[in-house]
Amino acid sequence: MKLKIDMHTHTIASGHAFSTIEEVAAQAAKKGLRMIATTDHGPAMEGAPIAMFFAALLMLPREIDGVRLLRGVEANIIDFDGNVDLPSNILKRLDFVMAGFHEVVLPPSDDVAGNTGAMIKALSNPYVDAISHPGNIHYPVDIPAIAKAAKERGKLLEINNNSAVVRPGSEENCRRIASACRDLNIPVVCGSDAHVSFNVGIFSNAIRILKSVNFPDDLVLNTSVRKMTRFLDGIRKREP
Numbered sequence: 001m002k003l004k005i006d007m008h009t010h011t012i013a014s015g016h017a018f019s020t021i022e023e024v025a026a027q028a029a030k031k032g033l034r035m036i037a038t039t040d041h042g043p044a045m046e047g048a049p050i051a052m053f054f055a056a057l058l059m060l061p062r063e064i065d066g067v068r069l070l071r072g073v074e075a076n077i078i079d080f081d082g083n084v085d086l087p088s089n090i091l092k093r094l095d096f097v098m099a100g101f102h103e104v105v106l107p108p109s110d111d112v113a114g115n116t117g118a119m120i121k122a123l124s125n126p127y128v129d130a131i132s133h134p135g136n137i138h139y140p141v142d143i144p145a146i147a148k149a150a151k152e153r154g155k156l157l158e159i160n161n162n163s164a165v166v167r168p169g170s171e172e173n174c175r176r177i178a179s180a181c182r183d184l185n186i187p188v189v190c191g192s193d194a195h196v197s198f199n200v201g202i203f204s205n206a207i208r209i210l211k212s213v214n215f216p217d218d219l220v221l222n223t224s225v226r227k228m229t230r231f232l233d234g235i236r237k238r239e240p
């Protein structure tokens with residue numbers, strides 16, 4: 001399975017990452033990727049950009065070094081009501097909006113019902129396209145319920161390449177998420193979650209997880225630019 005798109009990349013703007021957008025794009029081009037989404041952390045995380053940064057993403061070119069560039073964010077889920085840390089008027093102008101739990105923003109809870117409710121409410125935000133690293137072991141959720149909610153809303157769950165490494169113990173959850181999506185016949189999105197350019201396009205863990213549950217290549221949106229853009233267009237009308 002060849003993944004041509006990396007939908008989860010950070011730049012130096014995140015405050016704890018190391019590469020510029022030019023460096024990220026250059027590595028993506030070098031590795032033969034066709035498209036990347038730049039998804040810095042939302043403003044609620046210490047050191048992350050201010051809200052205006054995400055409005056200013058429209059100044060970025062649509063393509064760098066032959067790699068199509070999606071303007072995105074990894075927003076923070078800031079409470080158990082599923083609110084995120086950017087207003088709709090900014091989110092609606094972005095090409096790809098992920099939302100996720102981060103320990104430094106929302107202290108982890110082992111309340112499965114509470115975590116599940118928050119994730120489903122975030123998925124219900126009309127401008128949230130995907131949940132980042134839903135397998136994070138620190139926020140246990142009802143995986144079948146999350147997958148069903150994603151299906152009903154036509155949204156995506158991410159298979160995050162980093163979870164197996166930086167969130168130890170999460171791999172089994174990632175496998176269960178992949179299985180649940182496979183059973184419901186819904187696509188997934190893969191992200192390297194690169195915090196340095198060299199890690200852009202590295203999907204070895206994500207691919208191992210998908211293969212371990214016989215996940216169909218067809219349902220991995222990262223295999224085709226056309227498939228990915230068509231799916232995103234189906235979620236909502238993107239503003240120019």
Ligand SMILES: [Zn+2]
Pocket residue numbers: 074100101102132133
């Ligand atoms: Zn994250």
Ligand SMILES: [Zn+2]
Pocket residue numbers: 008010074132193
């Ligand atoms: Zn990230």
